[in-house]
Amino acid sequence: MDFLGLYNYWVFALLLSTGLYAVIAKANLVKKLIGIAIFQSAVFLLYITMDKVDGGTAPIIQAGAVDVIYSNPLPQVLILTAIVVGIATTALGLAIIVRISETYGTVEEDETQELDRE
Amino acid sequence: MITLFAVFLLTLLVITAFGIVRAQNLFVAVMLAGIFSLQMAAIFFILDAADVALTEAAVGAGISTVLFLGALALTVDEERPRPSARFLPLVVVAITTLAVIYATFEKPRLGDPNAPVHMHVAPWYLENTPTLIDIPNVVTAVLASFRGYDTFGEVFVIFTAGIGVMFVLGTPWSRLNADDVPSAETHGLRHHLIPRVVGRLLVPFIVLFGLYVQFHGEYGPGGGFQAGALIAAGIILYALLDGEAAALRAVPASWLAAMVAIGPLIYGAVGLAGIVLGGRFLDYSVLATDPVAGQHWGILLIEAGVGITVTGVMVSVFHAFAARASMR
């Protein structure tokens, strides 16, 4: 079972590179933004993986219970705010894409670059 | 056994991510992203992060899909097909993956209680939250009190992003008018009677549940961020059912503008009150004669501020995309 202990990190690596691939290889701007969202989720997964303690439970203290192991609250705090900030910044990105689409008539990166050159 | 469940879900997560990137149709990609978010929430929950899972649930299931669809309605929903697979990006990505996987061999195993991350600050928080702040949810305690500065920064990021969307789209709050946006007569799901009846029934429950999450955040999973997203989802549901005009009549644009600004103001005012009463910035202990009661007041106020801002920003952004569509 030892190799399963690293499985979360491998999934993190795969998600990271899937997001990266979407950002660098896809020309469509919406697709790039979805790629960034996947990349972001990979980082969330990395942090939340680190918070888990064997035999632990969520860090909400149970009244009267003794000898309970609690998982690490700190990564959870960071990711909790990051998720909401992430959706707000994604909305900003989408707004910019909408404006690009209205100005150029396309959201494909290479086509907008060509239009810029003309 | 639970570990195996997590492994299974993580495998599904990777498959979904590949599916999202491969989908030519952006609409399909957005729907798969919805499934991706559900899986993330389940994994967060299995990994003991109940608060994070609730946030992902509130944001991913309701708001993120709606925002992406709003943007797709304004752009294209089809990616232009590319004939050749691109070789260079694949090589770059493969090298990155291998490098990251190589780096993970140094990482502590999942759940290792001796991992460096569990050694330093976290035990202090777990040990001192009951005496210093006396609320059960350590995540809320760290979020709102111990690391209040961070959260203050995050609230300002959300505030700024909200203002940014409104002005990039050219739909500031003064231009969001109930008379200008399409009403239920032309838009909304007016012709679907049954979904409309059931949806309307749900709206008050979603808002009520949002308020519960807001004020129960000190005792169970919850808090301002989750509650804000949930209440915003409720208002967005109303807008989907009865048209944006009805939603703007229920929660006028001027209120939304005020809500976006009030959150950081409350947060900053609570911080300054700490200084005025002889403590430090965001030091809630001086807010009441009893330091623990002061902490309770401080957390309650700033969580309310966070919730108000998140609701305001999310609903404003939704209206901005919808209004942009009707401006054409």
Place this chain on the structure above:
Amino acid sequence: MYYAATIAILVTMALALGRALLGPTVYDRVLAVNMFGTKTVLLLAVVTFLYGRPDFLDLALAYALINFIGVLAVLEFVQKHSLRHPKTDQERERS
């Protein structure tokens, strides 16, 4: 016994994901998303009891309330757009 139910739910999640990836029509995919959502509610409900922390049922409740919004949003979007292309999106992908 919770394990048996959890395994059944997880396998069904995989099947729903398969339907979402295969399509072929938009409606099949939305159906799969909706199904995946209800399965997530069930999974969260069962896992809270597996962990012995039933106070976390709030999460399942949140999904039970919110899931509907995504489906409705997709439906509205499809209605606006499918007027232009009523065919399956597989055909669109081929063209």
Place this chain on the structure above:
Amino acid sequence: MILDVASWLLLLAGGFFVFAGGLGALRMPDFYTRAHASGLTDSMGTILILSGVALQAGFSLAGLKLFTILAFLLLTSPTATYALANAAYFAGLRPLLPPLSAETDDRKTR
């Protein structure tokens, strides 16, 4: 003890229905039959699994929450399935089988 056995049976039966519906949703030939299969998991599976869990919870806050979850799921998911099938039909998607009215007409003439 009896409660335990009952809740296990409910959970097992629920697991079976959920799995059967999932299989149907993947293997059925067209959208409407798949919607039917998914409806099976959403109603039967949900009721059985949630009541199985509720028997373990008993009359507590958790039991009340489970009941609420069940109520909302039973309201929303059939509505979603109905709305989808309705939208699909009006968008021009037709079932593989001919409409039922043709068959009943047949029977009348017989």
